[in-house]
Amino acid sequence: MRSLVGPVPEPAERASSALRRCPRATLTFGSATPTVALVHQSPGTADLSLVIPIADAASIGFGGVTARLEVLDEIVGGVAQGRCRRIVVVEGRVEQTGTRAQRITAADIARDLPDSALLGVGSDSALVRFRADKIVLADDDGVTDIAPDDLATSGPDPFTDLEGHWLDHLNDPRCQVVPRIALRVCRCLPAVRPLLIGIDRAGVDIELVDREGRIRRERLPFAEACTGVAELGTQLRLLAGGARYPQDRAALRP
Structure with missing residues (x-):
């Protein structure tokens, strides 16, 4: 492709x-x-x-x-x-x-x-x-x-076959990645938990419900396009306000 x-x-x-x-x-x-x-x-x-x-x-x-x-x-x-x-x-x-x-x-x-x-x-x-x-x-x-x-x-996105598994994990109430990503497009989190509704090599699609009950979708592009799972994890972590590397790896870097 x-x-x-x-x-x-x-x-x-x-x-x-x-x-x-x-x-x-x-x-x-x-x-x-x-x-x-x-x-x-x-x-x-x-x-x-x-x-x-x-x-x-x-x-x-x-x-x-x-x-x-x-x-x-x-x-x-x-x-x-x-x-x-x-x-x-x-x-x-x-x-x-x-x-x-x-x-x-x-x-x-x-x-x-x-x-x-x-x-x-x-x-x-x-x-x-x-x-x-x-x-x-x-x-x-x-x-x-x-x-x-x-x-x-062209061809399908490289994460097409894995997208459902990522959505399952990231939309789990115990996972705080999606709420942190949502703070990029809203000052405070709405009462209804934001939903991640799409992941591809270039970014994510998130769904929010505002105070009036209206549903809106936002597109959040990655800083860099991804080709592998490790790169995708890095870009999601950056969108959520985290470091480029996991904490244990970051501590080892000069």
Whole structure:
């Protein structure tokens, strides 16, 4: 993935992350609207592999059919579980391959994205190919059209698979990191505990409830973009007003 530095990941990266998480998604073609259990983006392309019920896949004719994929990027992990942050809509053509080819592809995908949904491919579910022609991202920044080439040359955030675990930990009432981060955008903490609703390589998204009961979201960028877990921990610690290094390491530095 090309290096991107900025306060907010570009739209193509946000869309790619949402597709990989795939908390809730549906595929619409003809009169069928099956639930999608998994979305996998083929590296270097805008082609997607989707796991759908085998009964619905049977209605995909030879040569494929025009389809529309809608992914609701819901928060996974923590007390904000289930809240929708953004919507990704992809229009294109869905195609089905033979059962043997599906199982081979599923094994290849499992090396990059292990998921129990792949276990039923060829029996209860089918792995279909979705060729994207048009991608639209809707989030707090508005509605953005994304070119398939941009999606192909971007990729998901490096912390996409771990985000839910971080949100679980940091939103725990016993953890004081989120309240300390919230003090950067409000003078005193509101009665309702602030929530961390997003983490990526460039920063965090936090949700606050003001005294009038209105919900607002704030974006807090990191001082430096992160590529690894250790760097992410450092940037979170800095946002919370801590030192760059943990206390025991800081004491050892000259």
